[in-house]
Amino acid sequence: MLVEQIMSKDVITLPPEATIESALKLLHEHHIRHIPIVDVLDHVVGIVSDRDVRDASPSILNQQPSFNELQNEVRTIMSSPVVTVHPLDFAEETASIFYEQEFACVPVTQEGKLVGIVTEKDMLHTLIQLTGVHVQSSQVELKVPHRPGILPEVTAVLGKRKVNITSVLIYPCEEDPDYKILVFRIQTMNPLPTIRDLRDAGYEIRWPNVAEMNV
Incomplete structure (x- = not known):
């Protein structure tokens, strides 16, 4: 899955000379947590989070608050330089x-210009889909x-039952490097029925607990 498939394209931005107060208003109005700071060419020069603001x-505990602080420019609190990704990068x-x-x-x-943003929520949604x-x-x-060829061997067993595979994940077996999960x-x-077929084919079922299910 590519970044362009999961990124948000409607990005709220501010120029470096915008006030902290304007950033605060945008964060509240749009219910967002981050605002990319861009120059006149749409190059990302920084990023401001709700925590920065x-x-x-x-x-509120200050008995004599100075609201002039909110008139400072966002460039004074933004994080820079900013790590970016390309639309054709892999989401993983x-x-x-x-x-x-x-x-x-x-x-x-893309080509130095801001075209989108990927958030933690986007990544979690992607994980759910994957x-x-x-x-x-x-x-x-x-x-x-x-070993090579093990995946098609297992999927062939699944194919006998004509069940649709929604997703496949593979990760190392911690207790035995010669095996995969x-x-x-x-x-x-x-x-x-599928679990019975897999067990009859000699594969060790880790989940569900077939002993408890009397399979």
């Missing part, structure tokens, strides 16, 4: 930026040897 706003790779850099959003630029949990289905998890979401509310 909150930290720069007068405290962008997720690693969120994790490693602990970002809450990443602007999307894992298929938004579709009514059953999850089957099994342990398989880590396959997680299938299949569109059936009764996975028991």
Whole structure:
């Protein structure tokens, strides 16, 4: 999945010389948490978060607040330089930026100009789509040897039941590097016949607990 498929294209922006007060109003009016700061050429020169604005706003505990602080330019509180991604970058790779850099959003630029933004909410929605949990289905998890051709072998077993595969996830088996864990979401509310087929084919079922289900 590409970034252009998950990014928001209608991005609220401000110029560097805009006031902190104007940023505060936009954050509240549009219920957003971040505002990219762009120059006259739509180049991203910084980003301001709701936390930046909150930290720069007068405290309600201050008996003599100076509201002139809100008239300062957003350039004085923005984060810069800004990490950006391209519309044709993979969403999965962008997720690693969120994790490693602990970002809450990443602007999307093309030829140096802002064209969109990806937020934590966008990434979570993408995860839901990639894992298929938004579709009514059953999850089957099994342990398989880590060798070429194992995935088509397993899917061939699933194909005998003509069940539709919503998603497939593969991750390492922590206790045994010679094995992988396959997680299938299949569109059936009764996975028991499929589980029997997989077990009869010699695969170890990790989920659901077939012992408890008397499969």
